[in-house]
Amino acid sequence: MGRIMIVKPEVIVSAPAGLTSVEERALTQALASVGAGKIYILPEPVAAAIGAGMPINLPTGNLIVNLGGGTAEVAVLSLNGVVAYESYRGAGDALNEAITNYLKRKHNLIIGENTAEDIKIQFASALEVKNPVQIEVKGKNSKNGQPSVVYINSNELVEPTREVLNNIANTVKRVLTKTPPELMADIIDNGMILSGGTSMLKGIDEFLTKAVGIPASVVDEPLTCVARGLDIALHNLNSYKRSIKIT
Ligand SMILES: Nc1ncnc2c1ncn2[C@@H]1O[C@H](COP(=O)(O)OP(=O)(O)OP(=O)(O)O)[C@@H](O)[C@H]1O
Ligand SMILES: [Mg+2]
Structure with a gap:
């Protein structure tokens, strides 16, 4: 703004639904220090659901799973409010770490953060695929510190990423156990x-469908979904006053 x-x-910002009061103060102070006046805080799963066009204003149940870099946030929303919620501190960054650790453990190869990110985006998959590809990975040998090139099969990446994905699936299941029975029918259907x-x-999507037992589908343009919801x-x-906090 110059x-x-x-x-x-006025500034609207999304934050994890489980934000502590200390974290909330840090967030509002940071925004105030760069010139924000009135600050509205909207829980990230609510913003994601609005951006996804889910009918969260109705008295029905809406299950949103927002998978970011640092956190996986799972919420059931109804009447514009959060009915059940859990967050797991492990998502995209944890997948990069898992790939990095795997290459070091199995192939004595040390790679940088950007390489791990590229491998994940281009080749990783939550489930094994029929036509895996061979990946050339360049890095540093962990034993002698010399340049090293390793070839792996893309299906090898399923194993190291599985723990994070299982934890995400279990987070969804825990939220479902906290969900009132009358909202289950909508969740089973949608x-x-x-x-x-x-x-x-x-x-x-296929992995979570199998692991949780209800269909999962990915929203259009997942990276900008939360920002669209905030808008x-x-x-x-x-x-949305039921969910927005004003400071
Ligand atoms: N094509 C892709 N395949 C897999 N992961 C991807 C892809 N594109 C981006 N990502 C991952 O998405 C994550 C960033 O997502 P997003 O922008 O939603 O997170 P964030 O909102 O910044 O994080 P948080 O919600 O945890 O605060 C990164 O971990 C990135 O590696
Ligand atoms: Mg996010």
């Missing part, structure tokens, strides 16, 4: 909606 601001801008960058991992909420503050 250097000189006559009126401090399944779960996946948003966030990590929902673009190949096969993750809609900012222009309809009254509709």
